[in-house]
Amino acid sequence: MKSIKTKLIIYFCTLILFTTLIISFLAYNSGLNGMQELEEELLREKLMGDIASSTFYLQQYFGNVEYENGQLIDAKGNNIEGNNEMVDAILKDMGSAATIFAKSDDDFKRIATNIMGEDGQRAVGTYLGKDSLAYGDVAQGKQFVGEAMILDNAYMTVYKPINDESGNTIGILFLGVPRERSNQLIQGHINGLRNGLSMVTVIGLIIGIIFVYTIAKKIADPIAILALEIEKISNYDLYFDENSKTKKYLNNKDEIGTITRALDVMQRNLIDLVKDISGTAQQVAASAEELTATSQQSATAADEVAKTIEEIAEGANDQAKDTEKGVEHVNELGELIEKDQQYIKDLNISANEATKLKDEGFKILKDLVEKTKINSESTEEVYTIIVNTNESAEKIENASQMIRSIAEQTNLLALNAAIEAARAGDAGRGFAVVAEEIRKLAEQSNSFTKEIAGIIKELTDKTGHAVDTIQEVEKVTASQTESVQFTNDKFKGINGAIEKMKEIITEINQSSEKMGGKKNQIIEIIENLSAISQENAAGTEEASASVEEQTASMGEIANASDSLARLAEEMQGAIAKFKY
Known part of the structure; x- marks a missing residue:
């Protein structure tokens, strides 16, 4: 490619x-x-x-x-x-x-x-x-x-x-x-x-x-460097390199600088988000392990209920305490999930700001296209004026040629008059003087027409050079128009990338909402477990029934803890794809 x-x-x-x-x-x-x-x-x-x-x-x-x-x-x-x-x-x-x-x-x-x-x-x-x-x-x-x-x-x-x-x-x-x-x-x-x-x-x-x-x-190198950086992010590599080549474009006042700054902010925000999610996943995994351990302890206590009512009561009390801790841990997990949702909202706001910057860039490009069009029209008007000036110079040159032709004819007539005066002798001296003066006037007219021709040639050369310059300006204007169109196409590509990022953020938000729902389910399970423990402590006469109920509850707790552990593993697997 x-x-x-x-x-x-x-x-x-x-x-x-x-x-x-x-x-x-x-x-x-x-x-x-x-x-x-x-x-x-x-x-x-x-x-x-x-x-x-x-x-x-x-x-x-x-x-x-x-x-x-x-x-x-x-x-x-x-x-x-x-x-x-x-x-x-x-x-x-x-x-x-x-x-x-x-x-x-x-x-x-x-x-x-x-x-x-x-x-x-x-x-x-x-x-x-x-x-x-x-x-x-x-x-x-x-x-x-x-x-x-x-x-x-x-x-x-x-x-x-x-x-x-x-x-x-x-x-x-x-x-x-x-x-x-x-x-x-x-x-x-x-x-x-x-x-x-x-x-x-x-x-x-x-x-x-x-x-x-x-x-x-100058145009392609910044785009290529930014493309490599975006490709690296798309491959889950969020490693923040202080010596990255993109840093030299941060202070640019053009669209490249705007994209670089937005990319830099997005990279930092994603790193923070991934770190927070990773920490939350570890906490969820730890809570799942604790919950599993608690369910195992409860199962052991249930097996020993048959041995002694006293041990059952102590186990019920310990189990009640553990369930209270479980509720506290799950509540902490809920708070972390809420924080993650807030981070995702902030990331969504940043994406909207990037979209706004993109729209402003399109507006600037549109203004640049209009100014380029006005520049081209002004160049055409200057070109027309120069061509008209050149045509006027040609008309002056034609008039000068007519004057020179008249001067040559006058000179010839003066020469013939001088010859006739010479033939007339003394009687033609006065006529000879007049003929000589006419000849001088004809020579002066011829000299003036040559000067006019020289001036007209100089004017024609300058206007010709001006026409060449205007034509070069038209080429540069056409090249500028193509460059603006090319930049506009690249903005459209960036717009597609931003829209894709917003879709990913939406998916993460939906996943976070699902985690919140799972959290509520776990709280309900633990609350049920606490109620069962309290019932076991109510009286030893209900020990057998309590043991059966507790055994069933331990199964539910084990299933819930397994589900929670799987969710934590999936979350950690997703986070492990990112490099930061």
Whole structure:
């Protein structure tokens, strides 16, 4: 049979293991999805930033691009086809694949690129193709962002139309980032996340096992010690050991202390009761022996009556005296039995007090369950408030992202304004100053949005930690509820033991009442014997009749003394079972 401590350790360790595995699995999946979404978003933002910068590169290297005779011509009138300086600069500065397309009939032709084919040559001279996902948007003058296959390799791409001064699409500026590179980065982060969660799971499991073992030992050890003590009492062993392990729980303020103190009082009371009953049994046995001896003497006197009337008279007088002593002894026995009945009543009162303490313990457990429920509800309310705070922080972050996007667009407009002012010469100096101020304001706005993003991240991290803490509190509350329920079950077991003890006390009380009845019977017998002795002393003329009557009375006395002796032996046999 497994001990309570072993069961507690097995139950709680199993619960901790499954809970830890489930939480780790959910955290891993959540982190994996979040990481992939974040990488996707960052990749898109990089491409959008790079394409905005690439427009500046296009202006820097080629100026205003025109379309003449199926060719893209820079501001100096040179054909752009085969000029790879700009796309190589983009690869060097931004790390992105770049391609310039020129309009060719109703399609677009690659005329400059930094993408190399398997033969080591630049992949130029090929067409975008109408079946391309980007073709429809670009043909309508719209920018396309999405995945595309280039030379059998997956890229996250952006296609930005190149328009002439009339707004007609004359070419495409393409930027792309290989999917393989971003996937490698994501996989590295995933491996780190998995290793971290595995380590946290193992450490949490070890700490949980140690904690459960400590708590189980603290709860189960006192119960096991008290169970051994109760089992010893149930085996009639009432020996009072001053060095008993239960003594260290006497001063406890919890239910264990209450049970220990009640058990200590019960053990002392039972020892006193058994000692009193043992003494009474010895006295009853002695009285029975004296009564037997008296009956033997009376029988001897009856045999000698025939010899002499004088001896009969003397025997009658002696017999009267002995019967008087017998009455006194029986009365003393009655007083002892009455004392035993009082002791049993006191023991019954102690049992009722133990029942009252048990009821108070149940009431305390009920209050503890209610308080645990209130604590759980308060924890849920705090958890909801933290989640709402986290959602508000996300809304602020979205607003910050919009401000940063506006700042980037403003910065780009300021850059274009500066370029136009530079072209205007002296007439555009004032406009250039204004454009510079706008650019500074855009940079400041971008800086502020970064600070806001940092603050929001810190707030989100703290609220996330708070959520984890609240979840741990919920676990502890659930564990506390189970412990209270377990204690309640043990109280029910103790209640059964107390009820059993009360039944035993009731049986002892009934036995004592029977002894009182036997005492009255003995008194009646002895009184009859005294009357017979007095009749024998009334006159010698009735000697023969008196001898016969006395002989019959001696038989009754012998039977009564035998019954009394058997009762005393049975009582001593019952008391001998107890060790004290």
